[in-house]
Amino acid sequence: MSAAVPPVRKERNNMRARAALMSPALLIIGGFLVAPLFVVLVYSFLTPGTYGGVIWEWTTDAYVQFLFEKDIFDETLIFSTAYLQIYSRSFVQAAASTAICFLIGFPTAYFIATRPAAQRNMWVLLVTVPYWINLLIRTIAMLFLVRDNGPLNHLLLSWGIIDEPIHIAYTNFGVGIGLVYSYLPFMVLPIYATIERFDFRLVEAAFDLYADRWTVLWKIILPLCAPGVIAGSLLVFIPSLGAFIAPDLLGGGKNLMIGNLIAMQFQASRNWPFGAAAAMILMTIVLVTLIFYARRQGRSTVRLH
Amino acid sequence: MYFRRSLFAAALFAGALTLGGPAWAEGKLNIYNWFDYLPQELIDKFSKEHGVEVTMDTYDSNEALLARLKAGVTGYDVGVPGDYMVAILIKEGLLEKVQPNKLENYKHIDPKFVDVYFDKGREYSVPYQWGTTGFMVDTATYGGDIDTLKVIFEPPAELSGKINMLKDVNDVINMGLRYLGHSRCNNNPEQLKEVNALLQGAKKHWLSFNSDGAKEVLVSGDAAAGMIWNGFGMRARAEKGTLKYSYPKEGMTAWMDNLVVFKGAQNVENAKKFMNFMMEPENAATLTNFARYTAGVMGTEPFLDDELKTAYEVNPPEGVSMEFVPPCEDDVIRLYDRIWTNLLK
Known part of the structure; x- marks a missing residue:
């Protein structure tokens, strides 16, 4: 009989069980998140070794370097926007790809969610099929398609639509195409999930109340699907921000994005602390963005109720 | 649910990338x-x-x-x-x-x-x-003299915007030093400033920085000139006969x-x-x-x-100057790294 167990002991058992159940999660967070992050944080305050690695002397040089450029030759500090430019370029690229993914992804998700239930899974499957192939290979394939002498330009030339090949490969536009292509399903799937659960009787009700199509979309469907849109946007925006393969291949390695900047510090530039600092700065920005979104979402949910 | 499922798929994907480590045994x-x-x-x-x-x-x-x-x-x-x-x-x-x-x-x-x-x-x-690091030019695009680094740093109109560079700090900077007539492993600030300016000015003529695609980019015609190692260049010529390896009069790196x-x-x-x-x-x-x-x-x-x-690529004509370039002093390496980072960013 449970009444026979003293309440204190019951409480203690409960605590123990809870701790045991939580331990896998805590271990994963501690071992795979906190510990590596701590290493990155520590490294960002160390001195770079000439051939890579770090020297154990504490310094904030890496963070200073982010905003101020030591003149390459006489060591004076000058305010420099070079790295800020890379960050803002990455933000513009990521935001643009997120917007385009939304413009393509929302109608796609709407289309899939409004098919008969039996067909939907097939459509979802089709969206994910390209993801069975490695990202690197898909990006190289995209490069082959859009380059100056690739099939896309040949087709447009032979149809007489253009006289000169359009330069897509090795431009920022090319990087954008690569990002959209890479992350589109991450937009489609969460939106699809919310539209699928959407109660279409609300749309009928709106029409009965003389709403036009635009109002229905703007005032009914979009607000109720906002969680999916926000989830999808985050899933596209965050990996785009740190993208590495698309700028390297489709951008020709000329216009760095944050991911390339960080990778470069660990290879050619051999400045691990600066790479670590750049990663920390990126993470902070993403975290702030997430908090901002979370708050907004929280508020809008309240308003809906 | 699909949101969660796609996250799960992403996690699986990331996991697959990191697995498959090395194996050792007899x-x-x-x-x-x-x-x-x-x-x-x-x-x-x-x-x-x-x-x-x-x-x-x-x-x-x-x-x-x-x-x-x-x-x-x-x-x-x-x-x-x-x-x-x-x-x-x-x-x-x-x-x-x-x-x-x-x-x-x-x-x-x-x-x-x-x-x-x-x-x-x-x-x-x-x-x-062993071989040399040089560059190739598609002679169908540009018929002029290719045995000079001018083709890379101050290219003729036909080649501007169609040049691929190797993604290699030493090869690119050494090329710049040779073009300006300065010595290798150089820590002379004035001369390195000139190299920095030369590279920054030439960047607008360059299509891309790519080493493992150095052959492909030339063969496909996306680039009409490109840095390349001699043997890789010979393989490029086998696929596109109009490519020609350059022996620049300013000299080149042997490795x-x-x-x-x-x-x-x-x-x-x-x-x-x-x-x-x-x-x-x-x-x-x-x-x-x-x-x-x-x-x-x-x-x-x-x-x-x-x-x-x-083959022309492995049998250089008389009088071409080729040199092995030993590693530079630490301070020079740091300066090179900064010029290189500055160029790519």
Whole structure:
């Protein structure tokens, strides 16, 4: 009989069980998140070794370097926007790809969610099929398609639509195409999930109340699907921000994005602390963005109720 | 639910990327080599002769190799660093002193490659291939004089925006130094400022920075001129006959890649067997026929393709100046790194 167990002991058992159940999660967070992050944080305050690695002397040089450029030759500090430019370029690229993914992804998700239930899974499957192939290979394939002498330009030339090949490969536009292509399903799937659960009787009700199509979309469907849109946007925006393969291949390695900047510090530039600092700065920005979104979402949910 | 499922799929995907680490046991050899630099034929032959299971990963610059080794345990046994990188790896204590000079086939090494600056008497390394770093021009696009670095730094209109550069800090900066007539391993601030300005000014003429695509970008026609190593260039010409290798009058870098054993390698004995195997003239010739550079061992001639005996890329005309460039002092390396970062950002 449970009444026979003293309440204190019951409480203690409960605590123990809870701790045991939580331990896998805590271990994963501690071992795979906190510990590596701590290493990155520590490294960002160390001195770079000439051939890579770090020297154990504490310094904030890496963070200073982010905003101020030591003149390459006489060591004076000058305010420099070079790295800020890379960050803002990455933000513009990521935001643009997120917007385009939304413009393509929302109608796609709407289309899939409004098919008969039996067909939907097939459509979802089709969206994910390209993801069975490695990202690197898909990006190289995209490069082959859009380059100056690739099939896309040949087709447009032979149809007489253009006289000169359009330069897509090795431009920022090319990087954008690569990002959209890479992350589109991450937009489609969460939106699809919310539209699928959407109660279409609300749309009928709106029409009965003389709403036009635009109002229905703007005032009914979009607000109720906002969680999916926000989830999808985050899933596209965050990996785009740190993208590495698309700028390297489709951008020709000329216009760095944050991911390339960080990778470069660990290879050619051999400045691990600066790479670590750049990663920390990126993470902070993403975290702030997430908090901002979370708050907004929280508020809008309240308003809906 | 699909939101969660897609997250799960993403996690699985990320996991798959990080799995598949190295494996070691008796009868294994893990090679870390430049891309496209060892024919399957030789791997199979070595596996069969010695009962060793061979795996290979690739990199696209000496710096990428160094970064990987500095990051810690790799599971690789042997690698193929260039000359100056051998010197750096020895200095950093990243190579096993396996004394290949005591191996049976060591006698085949060309005597002029024994007392090399990076490894006197060959205590750590044996020659793999040597060649030059230059550039090629598509003569169908540009018919003018290509034997000058002007083609790269102040290109004619036909080539502007159609030039691919190797993603290699030393090769690009050394090219700039030669064009300006300054010495290599230079720490003269005024002269490096000139190099910095030269590279910044030339960047607008350049299409891309790409090493492992250096051949493909020329063959496809996306680039009409591009830095390339001579043997890789010969392979490019085989696919597109109008490409021509340049011997710039300002001079060029010669290099030698070498087989080495990494510190802490799990399969040192197999690694030594592989070194010995690669010094066998017939095998060195098979490698040369594939990579199209020049072997560092003697006696390969009977096994070489006829084309290699006359090919322009490996038979430079008289009077071309070629130099091996040893690693620079630490302060110069730091300056180069900053110029390079500055250029790519």
